[in-house]
Structures are given as C-alpha cells and as structure tokens.
Amino acid sequence: MEILKLISTNEIIAQAASFLLLLFLLRIFAWKKVLALLDARKERIAHEFQKIEATKQAVAQLKSDYDARLANIDEEAAARIQQAVDKGKELTDEVRKSANHEAQRIIDTARQNIKYELSQAKEDLKNQVIELTISAAESVIQEKLTEEDEERLAKGFLNKIDELK
Template structure:
C-alpha cells in the first residue's frame, strides 16, 4: 500500500497514456516491419528445409541408382567370372585331348619303331641262319660225311639256331 501512496494518479495516467502512445507508434511503424522480418525468416527457414528435403530425396534417388548400378556391375562381374571359368575348363579339356592325341601318336611311333626293329632283327637272324647254313654246307662238302657225321652236323646246326633265338 505504501507504494500506491508514492504514486500519484496523474503520474499513473501519464504513464498509461505514454504506454498507449508508444504502443500505437510501435504498432504503426515498427510492428509491421518486425512482423515482416519474422515472416521472411520463417519463409527462409521453410525454403531451406524444403531444399534439405529435396536434397535428401535426390540423395536417396542417387543412392538407389548407384545401388542398382552396383548390382548390375556385380552381376556382370559374376557372369564374366563364370565365362572365364568355362573358358578355362574348355582350355583344360582341349589340352587334355591334345595330350591324349600326342600320347597316341607317340605310342604309334613307338609301335612302328618296334616293328621296324623286329623286322630288322628278323632280317639279321635270317642272314645269320643263311651264314650258318652256308658254313654247314661248306663243312659237309669238304668232309666226307657218313650218316653219323651228317646227323651230328645237323644237330650242331639246330643248336646254333636255338642259341641265336635264345639271344633274341
């Protein structure tokens, strides 16, 4: 109550009138400008939020695009890997087939060489038999043969032939 005693009615009325006058002047001159600044700030914040949302949307689209591209590249890499593996298996089969054919040729060449050596050995054997026969014939012609000597010469000849065959 003591506070009210310190204030006079004139001062209170003057302060109310001053307040209303300042309030009216502020409302007329400053308030619109202040509200415009606040509206502009609100619009700027809203537009920046819209830009952020658009950027997020674009980023999500780009990520989806890159994910799809990555999957495509990964599938292409897997297909290429499978293709390389198939080509490698094909090359292995071709190399094995070529090796098998080469081995067959080597075997055939070896068989031909063996046949040739066998034929040559037979020719050598024939030559040796002819030589032994000629020696036996010379021996028989030079010696007067009796039936026992004739038998002995033939047996010696057959033994020589057997020995030659045993060597081969």
C-alpha cells in the same frame, strides 16, 4: 450528454498524438525489422527445405542407382561364375583331349618302335642265317664231310637256328 463531460478535446488530441508517436517509433524499431527478419527466416527455412528436398531426391536417385548396380552386380557375378565354369569345362576337355592325343601318339610311337625293332630283328636274323649258311658252306668246302659230320653239321646248324629264335 453526461458522457460528453468525460471527453476532453485536448486530451483526445494528446492521446492520439501519443499513439501515433508510438506507432511511428515502433514501426522504425520493431515492425519493419522484425517483419523483415521473419520474412528472411521464412524464406531461409523454405530454401533449406527445398535444399533438403533436393538432397533427398538426389539420395533417392543415388540409392536407386546403387540398387540397380547391385542387382547388375549379382547378375554379372553369376554370369562370370558361369563363364568360369564353362571355361573350366573347356580346359578340362582340352586337357583330356590332349592327354588322349598324347597317349595315342605314345602308343603309335611304341608300335612303330616295336615294328621297327621287329623288322630290325628279322633283318639281323636273316643276316645271321646268311652268315651261318656261308660259314657252314665254308666249313663244308674246307673239310671232307662224313655222313656223321653232315648230320652233326646239320644238327649244329639247326641248333643255332633254335638259339637265334
């Protein structure tokens, strides 16, 4: 019971009031404000993390899209190159064909020209033979031919024919 002498009821009440006063004032000035601030910060950090996570996912999505597009670009480029090569081959074939065709056409034209020239020459030759024959006949008619003359005329006629050849 010695210990009870150390206790004073008045002091207990005063000390309790002092603590309750501190509790009341700290609740107003510190606890409410700081806890609210900590909660707000926690929420904000969580929100920021969510945003970061969402951005990360968007970036990953974008990257995969780009990767897919890049892979397609390679395929597309390869396809286009192949297409160009094929077209080149086609063009080459076309050019070759048209050149061959043109050459054939030129050859044909030349042949036709030659044929025409030849037939023209033959015609000319025929006409000249006729003219010579007529002129020979005329001179035979106009002159009295000796045997020597006939021979000379015949030889002359033959020589002319030779010349024409």
